Amino acid sequence: MSDDSLASKCELLLKEPEIRFAGFLDMMGNLIVGSFRDNVKPLKNEEERKKMFIEAVLRIRTRQDFDNNLGPVSYAAARRKNIVTFTFPLDDVVLFVSTESNVDIDKTAYKIMDLCSIKNNS
Template identity: 25%
Template sequence: MSYYKNENLMDLVEDIIDLDPQMRFAAIIDKKGKIIEAIMKSGKTSLKSQKDEEHFCQQVAKRREMRQEFDKSLGSVRYVHVEREKVTQIVIYPDSYTVYVTMEPEMSITKKLRLVNKIKKMTADL
């Protein structure tokens, strides 16, 4: 069960980033792709410029909309997991927002899945 409500979104991104030392970035995005709250892990540097990050988040919102076209036939998306050379990207779809996180790609798949499940529980009421 989630213990976060809309007014605690900064607390939420801070708690997400603190889940593991290999977390890099956490953001809460509205359905139009606007970043509501975001935080980069202390000591990590962004792999994208702020402009690129904002553009990417807009694309995340568009992809969510596109995926919803198949919800009736395939069921709703539980989460999206993308492995890149330099970063792992995870996108989770609570009702009102989108949660976007990045982590170091060297983390084991088992650990990544545990983090996805923790984040889903933390954001269940958003």
């Protein structure tokens, strides 16, 4: 996917009121494109976000070791006190999304997958 295509998917996601951040990461955890929704105050500084992105990609890559016998991961979510984070492994990038903490995880994940035309692996 081109950077323009990825950026347009982020813009589409950020129109949803529950989504705080949407971005695509390369397999080293670098942010390719992405941003916060307007008027959202980041909870972490840029350095902390970079560490969080690297950790998210490492978790995705570790989970892929089990794809042969368990099947591929469609998405992973972590509910925290202040936010919910989602990661969606795609071919050569990872979609990273953070939302408000009160979302229904499955409903929101399927909404994100629908908006970004991500195939469900389950």
